[in-house]
Amino acid sequence: MIYSPRILRNEINTPTVNSLYFKLDIPVEPGQFVMVWVPGKSEIPMSLSMIGEEKCLTVKKYGDTSNVLAATKPGERIFLRGPYGKGFTRVDGKILLVGGGSGMASLRPMFNENAHGLIAARSQDELLFKELFGSDKLTVATDDGTSGIKGNIVEGMKVLDLESFRMIYVCGPERMLKSIVDYVSDKKINMELSLERSMxxxxxxxxxxxxxxxxxxxxxxxxxxxxxxxMEEFGRTRLSESGKRVWFQ
Ligand code: FES
Incomplete structure (x- = not known):
């Protein structure tokens, strides 16, 4: 079934990310995704960044389809099917949400009063949804050092007591996920990661x-x-849209 809700509002989050809010009364688990069809362009998988009756798609502008989607105006319709896939496991107690790039979008539905955030981006302008967290529950890393720790997301992880969290949820580009998995390989932690692949x-x-x-x-x-x-292919190779195997640089 294809749903076609009207957009209620379009908020600018960062120079490259917009959030589209709409009402759609279907059940969605945090971390599940929908396939969003943009007429005349293509269909892309996206996680929802809000999953109540009011829902939200947070769109990173990185190509033709996402650029058009991000420019959707209030009153216009979007087209989607789903939800699909397996969501995150919910746990009680202290959790850590780790988002790189636009990764915090799919983690936002997991936010609660026990959540600490680790957000990484190239620059402070690109830190997504940092306003969710109080300053005592937020760690930031930027490549250019304009906010928080200067360095990548692993540098941010190094200042946290990872083993104190009941669960660590991670979303971001696959190369970033690979660096995290390598870093935590000898630690006693519970972690779930959301993978992005061509779909x-x-x-x-x-x-x-x-x-x-x-x-x-x-x-x-x-x-x-x-x-x-x-996963031997994780962080090393993926299939392109045409089905060709390509290596991560
Ligand atoms: S997108 Fe997963 S099998 Fe088609």
């Missing part, structure tokens, strides 16, 4: 999203740390 069908038919025989659209997009550690 065509979203429902387990086309195999464009496969990684080591698992389908990110159906077996994920959330995987626990032990599952990710066993």
């Amino acid at each position: 065509k069908c979203g429902i387990g038919l086309c195999d464009s999203c496969s990684v080591d025989g698992l389908q990110v659209c159906r077996d994920g997009p959330t995987f626990n740390l032990e599952e990710v550690k066993k």
Whole structure:
């Protein structure tokens, strides 16, 4: 079934990220995704950044389809199907939300009063949803040092007592996830990661999203740390939209 809600408002979050708010009364688990169709362009997988009756798609402008989607005006319709995939596991107690780039978008539904945030971006302008967290529950890392720790997300992790969190949830570009997995490999932590892969069908038919025989659209997009550690392709290769295997640089 394709839903076509009207946009209520379009908020600018950063120079490259907009959030589209709309009402749609369907159940969604944090971390699940929808396939968003942009007429005349293509269909792209996106996690929802709000999952109540009022929902939100947070759009990173990185190409034709996402640029058009991000420019949707209030009153205009968007088209989506889903939700699909496996969401994050909810736990009680202290949690850490780790978002790089626009990764905090799919983690926002996991936010609660026990959540600490670690947000990393190239520059302070690109820090997404940092206003969710009080200053005592937020760690920031920027590549250019304009806010927080100067360095990448692993440098941010180094100042945190990772083992004190009941669960660490991570979302961001795959190379960033790989650096995190390498860093925590000898630590006693619970972690779930949301993987991004090229997706065509979203429902387990086309195999464009496969990684080591698992389908990110159906077996994920959330995987626990032990599952990710066993993936030989993770952080090394992926399939392009045309189905060609490409290496991460
Ligand atoms: S997107 Fe088609 S199998 Fe996953």
